[in-house]
Amino acid sequence: SLGLFVGVHLVEKCQKEGRRCALVAVHMHPLYPSATSAHVNFPHAPAWLPGRGLYHRLTHHLGWHGFWQLLRRPLNSARRTVLGLPALSPRQLYRRAQQPWPTLYAYSPTMIPPPAALPAHATVTGYWVLPPTGTWQPPAALCEFLAAGPPPVLISFGSILGGRDPNRMTELLVAALQHSGQRGLIYRGWGDLGNIPLPPTILAIESVPHAWLLPQVAAVVHHGGAGVTAATVLAQRPAVVVPVFGDQQLWAVRLQELGLAPAPIPRRWLTAARLAAAIAQAIGDARLATNLQGMAPRLQSEDGVGRAVTWLHTHWQYQPENI
Missing domain, CATH: 3.40.50.2000 (Glycogen Phosphorylase B;)
Structure with a gap:
């Protein structure tokens, strides 16, 4: 996602300045290869389509690389002009975004089941629902x-x-x-x-x-x-x-x-x-x-906020070796 592509460079900037920080990516929809859902920028295949799972996995790889090609030049420009960091080669930029940053998917696993191969640095928490504030009054x-x-x-x-x-x-x-x-x-x-x-x-x-x-x-x-x-x-x-x-x-x-x-x-x-x-x-x-x-x-019953907090307590990672 755009937040992840930008966030990795903000973490690098913080560490260059001696500030300890970490990055946690949060997504509202799947961004992993899956037999259940296509990449968000591709049509969703109907359940009866032969090879549906292969199509969905392929769209995620194509979507990732397409998004990457659009962003790599602006990211390098922002590194130099905004963050004061040196430009990186395309390979270096790509490897930063591909590191196993802690990732929360803030939607229901009942609505879209995660794949069995979801990496250990990611979890699907359930929806994050705010309780009513009690101060709002209807017109x-x-x-x-x-x-x-x-x-x-x-x-x-x-x-x-x-x-x-x-x-x-x-x-x-x-x-x-x-x-x-x-x-x-x-x-x-x-x-x-x-x-x-x-x-x-x-x-x-x-x-x-x-x-x-x-x-x-x-x-x-x-x-x-x-x-x-x-x-x-x-x-x-x-x-x-x-x-x-x-x-x-x-x-x-x-x-x-x-x-x-x-x-x-x-x-x-x-x-x-x-x-x-x-x-x-x-x-x-x-x-x-x-x-x-x-x-x-x-x-x-999924308690998305509670799951997210519990997961972060055990998976919050400070990863200077990835920068």
Whole structure:
């Protein structure tokens, strides 16, 4: 990941200045060769595809080397101009990033099982879930909307899906909600959605804690980010995923494979009719609700934060020989 590629050089800088420091990499999705999941920048292979495991392992190697080729020149430039360190050969740069730094994968091993050959310097901890702070207060308009009718569908794309014409996207979302017969909440986000007149059955909202809001909605339409994926499953809410890039496709496919969501709708295929049909399926499919009821307690029992702390106590490594 970008953090690891940069972090190894920051550790070197600290050690050159006589400061004792170590590096721990943290990832929200798999970055190891696996028979279960492709590299996040490659399409996820369906379960029925022959040679699926080989394809997934190959994509990780290709993804790593492609990312490396993009970064090696900027990294050397930053070493010289920002950190005051000498430039390194391509081989030296590559070997630094390939060292066995302690690595935490902060997602559920139930959602994506780790490979049997996961190296000893890495572990999959489970999700890191923050407890509610108790200080946040919901806006009065949101409370009134929730109390005025049945649970709405939450549409939350963060900064991903507004695009160049957020008003047109908002019109599509409104049409999908109306065609499905559902009330809706549209999270504005950085995508700037919800800035047109909305019918009384739909409310545009700003950021709201997932732990407070998700138990009060019927389903969630989202982009498939690691965080919102975890939150919806933990809240036992069915999802409709519209992946755009990166690990979003991976999480979208895994939700479908685990029977926790209908088939994802790639962004380029998104229409009001397709979204309305997927919303209806997500809410009406009793199988999804049953699977979510079984999955959420399993994820909660994993204690990702506790596992991470325990693992770090035994695997925290200061490795000056690797610099």
